[in-house]
Amino acid sequence: MKSRTLFPINIPPLRERPEDIPLLVNFFANKYAQQMKRRIESVPRETMTALTNYHWPGNVRELQNLVERGVILSRGPSLDIPLARLENSSRNNHANGSTTLEGVERDHILRVLSESRWVIGGPKGAAAKLGLNRTTLNNRMRKLGITRPRPA
Numbered sequence: 001m002k003s004r005t006l007f008p009i010n011i012p013p014l015r016e017r018p019e020d021i022p023l024l025v026n027f028f029a030n031k032y033a034q035q036m037k038r039r040i041e042s043v044p045r046e047t048m049t050a051l052t053n054y055h056w057p058g059n060v061r062e063l064q065n066l067v068e069r070g071v072i073l074s075r076g077p078s079l080d081i082p083l084a085r086l087e088n089s090s091r092n093n094h095a096n097g098s099t100t101l102e103g104v105e106r107d108h109i110l111r112v113l114s115e116s117r118w119v120i121g122g123p124k125g126a127a128a129k130l131g132l133n134r135t136t137l138n139n140r141m142r143k144l145g146i147t148r149p150r151p152a
Helices: 018-035 045-053 059-073 083-096 101-115 126-130 134-144
Strands: none
Touching (some): 101 134
């Protein structure tokens, strides 16, 4: 059997490659427009500016999903992307300081735990509100370093 040599390829995240965003937007818009038998001829300048300036915590896949949604929502030849979704996401990330998936997950779990007064199990507990089993929530809390605060 032949041995194969693998070469790792490091690709920087999308937020570090803003010059790639217009190319990717056009590629995905054309791809989904063809699949859906629609005509997308242009992307408004303010849309492209907003997409280029966005931080892209979900990287290329997030951009791809947003463009696909835009093609679905577009009623004419101009790509109509719901920019309010980007602004809200950006505001939320800056408000709690988290931009990584793990950080956002941690913040969300902490918020739900706080709302449920740190009750984890039961029908009104945090696990139920998060749609998780109690043991799954306990494992995630352990993994994310979440511990119950000591009473003051």
